[in-house]
Amino acid sequence: MSRAPQKRRLETRAKLLAVAQEIVSEQGYSGLRVEDVVARAGVAKGTLFSHFGDKDGLLAVLIGGEVMGQLDQIHGLGTPESIDDLTKRLFVHLDFVAKDRMIFDILLRYSGATGSETNEVVTETFTRRCDLAKGWISQMQAAGTVRAGLDPEFLAEGIEAFLAHVLAISFCMEHELRDPKAALQPFLQAWLSP
Template identity: 30%
Template sequence: MARTGAAVTSTAILERRRTYHVGNVRSQLLAAAREILHEQGRAGLSLRAIADRGGVAPGTVYYHYADKAALLGGLAVDGFRQLAEVMRQAYETRGEASGLRSTGLAYLNFLRQKPELYELMYEALDGGRRADVAEAEAEACAVSRAAIVEDFVGRHSPEMAEKIAEAIWAWGRGIAAVALSRAEPGAGPEDETLEAAVLGLGALIAGR
Protein backbone atom coordinates (compact mmCIF):
# COMPACT_ATOMS: atom_id res chain seq x y z
CA MET A 1 0.00 0.00 0.00
CA ALA A 2 2.80 2.40 0.87
CA ARG A 3 4.43 1.81 -2.52
CA THR A 4 1.16 2.53 -4.30
CA GLY A 5 0.75 5.80 -2.40
CA ALA A 6 4.33 6.79 -3.16
CA ALA A 7 3.80 6.04 -6.84
CA VAL A 8 0.68 8.21 -6.94
CA THR A 9 2.52 11.04 -5.21
CA SER A 10 5.48 10.75 -7.57
CA THR A 11 3.17 10.79 -10.57
CA ALA A 12 1.45 13.95 -9.28
CA ILE A 13 4.82 15.65 -8.75
CA LEU A 14 6.01 14.75 -12.25
CA GLU A 15 2.77 16.09 -13.72
CA ARG A 16 3.24 19.39 -11.87
CA ARG A 17 6.79 19.65 -13.16
CA ARG A 18 5.55 19.15 -16.72
CA THR A 19 2.99 21.95 -16.34
CA TYR A 20 5.27 24.27 -14.37
CA HIS A 21 6.04 26.68 -17.19
CA VAL A 22 2.45 27.02 -18.35
CA GLY A 23 0.62 26.65 -15.07
CA ASN A 24 -0.05 28.88 -12.13
CA VAL A 25 2.88 28.24 -9.80
CA ARG A 26 1.19 29.89 -6.82
CA SER A 27 -1.78 27.57 -7.23
CA GLN A 28 0.53 24.56 -7.49
CA LEU A 29 2.32 25.54 -4.30
CA LEU A 30 -0.91 26.10 -2.41
CA ALA A 31 -2.28 22.77 -3.63
CA ALA A 32 0.90 21.07 -2.48
CA ALA A 33 0.70 22.80 0.92
CA ARG A 34 -2.94 21.74 1.33
CA GLU A 35 -2.07 18.13 0.61
CA ILE A 36 0.84 18.09 3.06
CA LEU A 37 -1.23 19.81 5.73
CA HIS A 38 -3.98 17.23 5.34
CA GLU A 39 -1.60 14.25 5.31
CA GLN A 40 1.05 15.28 7.83
CA GLY A 41 -0.28 18.24 9.75
CA ARG A 42 1.51 21.51 10.38
CA ALA A 43 4.79 19.76 11.17
CA GLY A 44 5.18 18.65 7.56
CA LEU A 45 4.85 22.13 6.06
CA SER A 46 8.47 22.95 5.28
CA LEU A 47 9.16 25.06 2.20
CA ARG A 48 11.38 22.31 0.80
CA ALA A 49 8.62 19.72 1.20
CA ILE A 50 6.11 22.08 -0.42
CA ALA A 51 8.47 22.79 -3.32
CA ASP A 52 9.10 19.07 -3.84
CA ARG A 53 5.41 18.22 -3.73
CA GLY A 54 4.63 21.14 -6.04
CA GLY A 55 7.22 19.97 -8.54
CA VAL A 56 9.36 23.13 -8.46
CA ALA A 57 12.86 24.04 -7.32
CA PRO A 58 13.09 25.27 -3.68
CA GLY A 59 14.24 28.69 -4.86
CA THR A 60 11.07 29.08 -6.89
CA VAL A 61 9.03 29.18 -3.68
CA TYR A 62 10.85 32.32 -2.57
CA TYR A 63 10.11 33.99 -5.90
CA HIS A 64 6.40 33.77 -5.13
CA TYR A 65 6.43 33.92 -1.31
CA ALA A 66 8.91 35.89 0.79
CA ASP A 67 8.98 33.24 3.51
CA LYS A 68 7.02 30.41 5.07
CA ALA A 69 4.73 32.82 6.92
CA ALA A 70 3.75 34.43 3.61
CA LEU A 71 2.95 31.06 2.08
CA LEU A 72 0.87 30.05 5.11
CA GLY A 73 -0.94 33.38 4.83
CA GLY A 74 -1.75 32.54 1.23
CA LEU A 75 -3.00 29.15 2.36
CA ALA A 76 -5.26 30.87 4.92
CA VAL A 77 -6.69 33.20 2.27
CA ASP A 78 -7.36 30.20 0.04
CA GLY A 79 -9.03 28.41 2.95
CA PHE A 80 -11.43 31.27 3.66
CA ARG A 81 -12.30 31.44 -0.02
CA GLN A 82 -13.04 27.71 0.00
CA LEU A 83 -15.25 28.19 3.06
CA ALA A 84 -17.11 31.05 1.39
CA GLU A 85 -17.69 28.97 -1.72
CA VAL A 86 -19.03 25.88 0.07
CA MET A 87 -21.44 28.07 2.06
CA ARG A 88 -22.53 29.89 -1.09
CA GLN A 89 -23.19 26.62 -2.90
CA ALA A 90 -25.08 25.23 0.09
CA TYR A 91 -27.29 28.31 0.22
CA GLU A 92 -27.99 28.30 -3.50
CA THR A 93 -29.04 24.63 -3.41
CA ARG A 94 -30.76 24.71 0.00
CA GLY A 95 -34.24 23.78 -1.16
CA GLU A 96 -36.57 24.20 1.84
CA ALA A 97 -33.75 24.62 4.36
CA SER A 98 -33.16 27.99 5.97
CA GLY A 99 -30.15 30.12 5.23
CA LEU A 100 -28.88 29.50 8.74
CA ARG A 101 -29.14 25.74 8.47
CA SER A 102 -27.73 25.45 4.94
CA THR A 103 -24.71 27.70 5.48
CA GLY A 104 -24.25 26.57 9.06
CA LEU A 105 -24.03 22.91 8.12
CA ALA A 106 -21.66 23.77 5.28
CA TYR A 107 -19.45 25.64 7.77
CA LEU A 108 -19.45 22.71 10.19
CA ASN A 109 -18.77 20.20 7.42
CA PHE A 110 -15.79 22.28 6.32
CA LEU A 111 -14.54 22.23 9.91
CA ARG A 112 -15.09 18.48 10.15
CA GLN A 113 -13.30 17.73 6.89
CA LYS A 114 -10.43 20.23 7.13
CA PRO A 115 -9.64 20.87 10.80
CA GLU A 116 -5.93 21.54 10.19
CA LEU A 117 -6.68 24.13 7.52
CA TYR A 118 -9.40 25.75 9.65
CA GLU A 119 -7.00 26.16 12.59
CA LEU A 120 -4.32 27.60 10.32
CA MET A 121 -6.81 30.07 8.83
CA TYR A 122 -7.74 31.57 12.18
CA GLU A 123 -4.19 31.56 13.48
CA ALA A 124 -3.23 33.63 10.44
CA LEU A 125 -6.22 35.93 11.02
CA ASP A 126 -5.45 36.38 14.70
CA GLY A 127 -1.86 37.24 13.86
CA GLY A 128 -3.28 40.49 12.52
CA ARG A 129 -0.46 41.19 10.10
CA ARG A 130 -2.10 40.40 6.76
CA ALA A 131 -4.92 42.47 5.34
CA ASP A 132 -5.65 39.86 2.66
CA VAL A 133 -6.43 37.21 5.29
CA ALA A 134 -8.81 39.58 7.09
CA GLU A 135 -10.49 40.47 3.79
CA ALA A 136 -10.94 36.80 2.89
CA GLU A 137 -12.49 36.06 6.29
CA ALA A 138 -14.81 39.04 5.86
CA GLU A 139 -15.91 37.69 2.47
CA ALA A 140 -16.79 34.33 4.02
CA CYS A 141 -18.63 36.06 6.84
CA ALA A 142 -20.59 38.12 4.29
CA VAL A 143 -21.90 34.94 2.63
CA SER A 144 -23.15 33.63 5.98
CA ARG A 145 -24.55 37.00 7.01
CA ALA A 146 -26.55 37.48 3.80
CA ALA A 147 -28.13 34.03 4.12
CA ILE A 148 -29.04 34.46 7.79
CA VAL A 149 -30.37 38.00 7.39
CA GLU A 150 -32.76 36.63 4.80
CA ASP A 151 -34.13 34.27 7.48
CA PHE A 152 -34.72 36.98 10.09
CA VAL A 153 -35.51 40.14 8.17
CA GLY A 154 -39.24 39.44 8.28
CA ARG A 155 -39.23 39.07 12.07
CA HIS A 156 -36.71 41.75 12.97
CA SER A 157 -35.51 45.06 11.65
CA PRO A 158 -32.68 44.86 9.09
CA GLU A 159 -30.29 46.22 11.72
CA MET A 160 -31.25 43.55 14.24
CA ALA A 161 -31.11 40.82 11.60
CA GLU A 162 -27.54 41.92 10.84
CA LYS A 163 -26.63 41.74 14.52
CA ILE A 164 -28.11 38.25 14.82
CA ALA A 165 -26.11 37.12 11.79
CA GLU A 166 -22.89 38.57 13.26
CA ALA A 167 -23.57 36.83 16.57
CA ILE A 168 -24.11 33.50 14.82
CA TRP A 169 -20.82 33.88 12.92
CA ALA A 170 -19.04 34.48 16.23
CA TRP A 171 -20.86 31.48 17.71
CA GLY A 172 -19.60 29.33 14.85
CA ARG A 173 -16.02 30.18 15.63
CA GLY A 174 -16.58 29.56 19.32
CA ILE A 175 -18.09 26.13 18.87
CA ALA A 176 -15.31 25.28 16.42
CA ALA A 177 -12.71 26.10 19.06
CA VAL A 178 -14.50 23.97 21.65
CA ALA A 179 -15.02 21.09 19.23
CA LEU A 180 -11.41 21.09 18.08
CA SER A 181 -10.13 21.18 21.65
CA ARG A 182 -12.09 18.00 22.37
CA ALA A 183 -10.96 16.18 19.25
CA GLU A 184 -8.05 13.80 19.01
CA PRO A 185 -4.80 15.48 17.83
CA GLY A 186 -4.83 15.82 14.06
CA ALA A 187 -8.47 14.76 13.80
CA GLY A 188 -11.65 16.65 13.10
CA PRO A 189 -14.26 17.35 15.79
CA GLU A 190 -16.68 14.62 16.76
CA ASP A 191 -20.09 14.69 15.12
CA GLU A 192 -21.80 14.54 18.53
CA THR A 193 -20.16 17.78 19.62
CA LEU A 194 -21.25 19.58 16.47
CA GLU A 195 -24.76 18.17 16.52
CA ALA A 196 -25.24 19.26 20.13
CA ALA A 197 -24.12 22.76 19.21
CA VAL A 198 -26.52 22.97 16.27
CA LEU A 199 -29.44 21.77 18.38
CA GLY A 200 -28.59 24.20 21.15
CA LEU A 201 -28.42 27.16 18.80
CA GLY A 202 -31.69 26.19 17.16
CA ALA A 203 -33.42 26.01 20.54
CA LEU A 204 -32.08 29.42 21.55
CA ILE A 205 -33.27 31.03 18.34
CA ALA A 206 -36.69 29.40 18.60
CA GLY A 207 -37.01 30.50 22.22
CA ARG A 208 -37.45 26.97 23.56
Protein backbone atom coordinates in the same frame (compact mmCIF):
# COMPACT_ATOMS: atom_id res chain seq x y z
CA MET B 1 3.77 52.75 -6.07
CA SER B 2 4.80 49.23 -6.99
CA ARG B 3 4.65 47.80 -10.46
CA ALA B 4 2.46 44.95 -11.62
CA PRO B 5 4.00 41.51 -11.05
CA GLN B 6 5.84 39.95 -13.96
CA LYS B 7 4.52 36.93 -15.80
CA ARG B 8 7.23 34.75 -14.31
CA ARG B 9 6.15 35.63 -10.79
CA LEU B 10 2.55 34.69 -11.43
CA GLU B 11 3.66 31.37 -12.87
CA THR B 12 5.84 30.63 -9.86
CA ARG B 13 3.01 31.48 -7.52
CA ALA B 14 0.59 29.26 -9.41
CA LYS B 15 3.09 26.42 -9.40
CA LEU B 16 3.62 26.73 -5.65
CA LEU B 17 -0.11 26.74 -4.98
CA ALA B 18 -0.71 23.75 -7.24
CA VAL B 19 2.04 21.74 -5.60
CA ALA B 20 0.91 22.71 -2.12
CA GLN B 21 -2.67 21.71 -2.92
CA GLU B 22 -1.41 18.39 -4.19
CA ILE B 23 0.51 17.71 -1.00
CA VAL B 24 -2.46 18.74 1.13
CA SER B 25 -4.73 16.32 -0.72
CA GLU B 26 -2.21 13.58 0.00
CA GLN B 27 -1.25 14.38 3.56
CA GLY B 28 -3.68 16.95 4.92
CA TYR B 29 -2.97 20.52 5.96
CA SER B 30 -1.02 19.48 9.04
CA GLY B 31 1.28 17.35 6.92
CA LEU B 32 2.37 20.17 4.66
CA ARG B 33 6.07 21.02 4.95
CA VAL B 34 7.67 24.01 3.27
CA GLU B 35 10.70 22.00 2.18
CA ASP B 36 8.47 19.50 0.38
CA VAL B 37 6.60 22.24 -1.44
CA VAL B 38 9.69 23.98 -2.76
CA ALA B 39 11.37 20.70 -3.64
CA ARG B 40 8.44 19.52 -5.76
CA ALA B 41 7.92 22.95 -7.26
CA GLY B 42 11.57 23.16 -8.16
CA VAL B 43 12.19 26.55 -6.56
CA ALA B 44 14.30 27.80 -3.67
CA LYS B 45 12.96 28.13 -0.18
CA GLY B 46 13.25 31.89 -0.11
CA THR B 47 10.96 32.13 -3.10
CA LEU B 48 8.05 30.65 -1.21
CA PHE B 49 8.50 33.12 1.61
CA SER B 50 8.74 36.05 -0.77
CA HIS B 51 5.35 35.01 -2.16
CA PHE B 52 3.41 34.16 0.97
CA GLY B 53 5.28 35.76 3.85
CA ASP B 54 5.27 32.63 5.94
CA LYS B 55 3.89 29.11 5.95
CA ASP B 56 0.60 30.28 7.41
CA GLY B 57 0.24 32.74 4.56
CA LEU B 58 0.38 29.91 2.06
CA LEU B 59 -2.10 27.85 4.06
CA ALA B 60 -4.40 30.86 4.31
CA VAL B 61 -4.60 31.10 0.52
CA LEU B 62 -5.34 27.39 0.16
CA ILE B 63 -7.90 27.24 2.94
CA GLY B 64 -9.47 30.53 1.90
CA GLY B 65 -9.99 29.18 -1.60
CA GLU B 66 -11.58 26.02 -0.29
CA VAL B 67 -13.98 27.93 1.95
CA MET B 68 -14.94 30.29 -0.86
CA GLY B 69 -15.97 27.27 -2.92
CA GLN B 70 -18.14 26.01 -0.09
CA LEU B 71 -19.79 29.40 0.26
CA ASP B 72 -20.65 29.39 -3.44
CA GLN B 73 -22.30 26.04 -2.89
CA ILE B 74 -24.25 27.21 0.17
CA HIS B 75 -25.27 30.43 -1.56
CA GLY B 76 -26.96 28.44 -4.29
CA LEU B 77 -29.40 26.90 -1.82
CA GLY B 78 -31.27 30.14 -1.14
CA THR B 79 -32.73 31.41 2.11
CA PRO B 80 -33.47 28.77 4.77
CA GLU B 81 -37.04 28.33 5.99
CA SER B 82 -36.27 27.78 9.65
CA ILE B 83 -33.50 28.17 12.17
CA ASP B 84 -32.95 24.46 11.99
CA ASP B 85 -32.60 24.73 8.26
CA LEU B 86 -30.17 27.61 8.64
CA THR B 87 -28.09 25.56 11.04
CA LYS B 88 -27.87 22.70 8.55
CA ARG B 89 -26.54 25.02 5.84
CA LEU B 90 -23.49 25.60 8.01
CA PHE B 91 -22.69 21.90 8.37
CA VAL B 92 -20.51 21.82 5.24
CA HIS B 93 -18.30 24.50 6.69
CA LEU B 94 -18.32 22.93 10.13
CA ASP B 95 -17.29 19.54 8.77
CA PHE B 96 -14.45 21.05 6.80
CA VAL B 97 -13.00 23.03 9.67
CA ALA B 98 -13.47 20.22 12.18
CA LYS B 99 -11.27 17.96 10.05
CA ASP B 100 -8.05 19.62 11.10
CA ARG B 101 -7.22 21.98 13.91
CA MET B 102 -4.81 23.81 11.61
CA ILE B 103 -7.74 24.95 9.45
CA PHE B 104 -9.44 26.42 12.49
CA ASP B 105 -6.28 28.20 13.61
CA ILE B 106 -5.64 29.73 10.22
CA LEU B 107 -9.20 30.95 9.80
CA LEU B 108 -9.20 32.43 13.27
CA ARG B 109 -5.88 34.16 12.72
CA TYR B 110 -6.60 35.68 9.34
CA SER B 111 -10.32 36.47 9.60
CA GLY B 112 -10.65 40.18 9.12
CA ALA B 113 -6.90 40.40 8.91
CA THR B 114 -4.88 43.29 7.64
CA GLY B 115 -5.86 42.69 4.05
CA SER B 116 -2.29 42.22 2.95
CA GLU B 117 -1.85 40.95 -0.58
CA THR B 118 -1.30 37.30 0.21
CA ASN B 119 -4.04 36.42 2.67
CA GLU B 120 -6.96 38.64 1.78
CA VAL B 121 -8.82 35.55 0.64
CA VAL B 122 -9.52 34.53 4.21
CA THR B 123 -10.78 37.98 5.07
CA GLU B 124 -13.17 37.68 2.17
CA THR B 125 -14.52 34.36 3.41
CA PHE B 126 -15.29 35.99 6.72
CA THR B 127 -17.15 38.97 5.32
CA ARG B 128 -18.82 36.79 2.72
CA ARG B 129 -20.13 34.34 5.29
CA CYS B 130 -21.41 37.24 7.37
CA ASP B 131 -23.11 38.81 4.38
CA LEU B 132 -24.70 35.52 3.46
CA ALA B 133 -26.11 35.06 6.96
CA LYS B 134 -27.13 38.71 7.05
CA GLY B 135 -29.21 38.23 3.91
CA TRP B 136 -30.87 35.14 5.28
CA ILE B 137 -31.65 36.80 8.56
CA SER B 138 -33.25 39.91 7.15
CA GLN B 139 -35.51 37.74 4.99
CA MET B 140 -36.30 35.45 7.89
CA GLN B 141 -37.08 38.41 10.10
CA ALA B 142 -39.60 39.53 7.50
CA ALA B 143 -41.03 36.00 7.46
CA GLY B 144 -41.22 35.95 11.24
CA THR B 145 -38.90 32.95 11.62
CA VAL B 146 -36.14 34.99 13.27
CA ARG B 147 -36.54 37.51 16.05
CA ALA B 148 -36.92 41.11 14.96
CA GLY B 149 -35.56 44.22 16.61
CA LEU B 150 -31.87 43.49 16.11
CA ASP B 151 -29.59 44.37 13.22
CA PRO B 152 -29.17 41.38 10.87
CA GLU B 153 -25.46 42.06 10.66
CA PHE B 154 -25.17 41.90 14.41
CA LEU B 155 -27.05 38.62 14.57
CA ALA B 156 -24.86 37.25 11.77
CA GLU B 157 -21.76 38.11 13.76
CA GLY B 158 -23.24 36.23 16.68
CA ILE B 159 -23.55 33.16 14.49
CA GLU B 160 -19.85 33.45 13.77
CA ALA B 161 -19.17 33.48 17.48
CA PHE B 162 -21.13 30.27 18.04
CA LEU B 163 -19.56 28.59 15.04
CA ALA B 164 -16.09 29.27 16.40
CA HIS B 165 -17.17 28.24 19.87
CA VAL B 166 -18.51 24.80 18.99
CA LEU B 167 -15.41 24.17 16.90
CA ALA B 168 -13.06 25.19 19.69
CA ILE B 169 -14.89 22.94 22.11
CA SER B 170 -14.84 20.02 19.70
CA PHE B 171 -11.06 20.27 19.40
CA CYS B 172 -10.57 20.44 23.15
CA MET B 173 -12.92 17.57 23.88
CA GLU B 174 -11.73 15.30 21.11
CA HIS B 175 -11.62 12.31 23.40
CA GLU B 176 -15.24 12.83 24.38
CA LEU B 177 -16.26 12.77 20.73
CA ARG B 178 -18.50 15.79 21.11
CA ASP B 179 -20.12 16.54 17.79
CA PRO B 180 -19.88 20.21 16.78
CA LYS B 181 -22.93 19.89 14.56
CA ALA B 182 -25.21 18.75 17.34
CA ALA B 183 -23.80 21.41 19.65
CA LEU B 184 -24.49 24.29 17.26
CA GLN B 185 -28.24 23.93 16.97
CA PRO B 186 -29.26 24.92 20.54
CA PHE B 187 -27.11 28.03 20.39
CA LEU B 188 -28.56 29.28 17.15
CA GLN B 189 -32.05 28.44 18.36
CA ALA B 190 -31.57 30.52 21.50
CA TRP B 191 -29.83 33.31 19.60
CA LEU B 192 -32.24 33.66 16.70
CA SER B 193 -35.69 32.45 17.67
CA PRO B 194 -38.38 35.14 17.91
